Amino acid sequence: VQLQASGGxxxxxxxxxxxxxxxxxxxxxxxxxxxFRQAPGKEREFVAAIKVLxxxxxxxxxxxxxxxxxxxNAKKTVTLQMNSLKPEDTAxxxxxxxxxxLTTLRQERGYNSWGQGxxxxxxx
Numbered sequence: 001v002q003l004q005a006s007g008g009x010x011x012x013x014x015x016x017x018x019x020x021x022x023x024x025x026x027x028x029x030x031x032x033x034x035x036f037r038q039a040p041g042k043e044r045e046f047v048a049a050i051k052v053l054x055x056x057x058x059x060x061x062x063x064x065x066x067x068x069x070x071x072x073n074a075k076k077t078v079t080l081q082m083n084s085l086k087p088e089d090t091a092x093x094x095x096x097x098x099x100x101x102l103t104t105l106r107q108e109r110g111y112n113s114w115g116q117g118x119x120x121x122x123x124x
Contacts, residue, residue, distance in 0.1 A: 001026040001113045005095045008118030011085055015122070019080040021095030021115055029073035032100055034111060035080045037091035037120075044094070046106040048080060058105060062088075085122045092117040 007019040021033060034049035048069040050057040057069045068081040078095060094117045100110025 001028060001031060001097050003095050003097060003113055003115035005093065005115035005118040008093060008120045010121045010123065013085060013087055013122055013124050015085050016081070016083045017085065017120060019082065019093055019095075019118060019120075021078040021080075023076040023078075023097065027073070028071070028076045028078070028097065030099075031097040031113070032105065032110075033069075033071060033078040033095060033097050034100075034105070035069065035078075035093055035095055036108065037089075037093045038117075039088075039091040042091075044108060047093070049100075049105050050078065051105075056105075060106075082120070085120075087122045087124045090120060090122050092119050 002024045004022045032051045035047040036044050037047050038044040048059045050069045066084045071078045095115045096111035097113040098111035104110030
């Protein structure tokens with residue numbers, strides 16, 4: 001499956017952005033999908049994931065209550081709604097698809113298809 005991430009941009013702290021991950025090729029319905037992010041000078045980290053039938057979802061602690069991941073299998077899209085953004089959310093965000101087991105759901109090695117990344121910048 002090929003993935004295309006979009007929706008990044010510049011926003012003030014407290015604002016919102018909606019990221020989209022569009023799939024082509026194989027149906028997205030057969031994959032779990034996650035968002036990861038990488039801030040300058042830091043390692044890529046897990047943000048959120050949603051399983052094949054929408055179960056979960058799973059979030060890293062720093063975004064719980066602010067971010068919401070959802071999927072529309074018919075439209076082959078997964079979205080990440082980001083509210084109450086903070087400067088520390090600044091990063092390039094990547095969507096990824098795969099068939100992780102529970103222990104790899106929050107790890108890069110659980111996913112074998114990656115989008116190109118979309119930059120989110122939150123100003124203070």
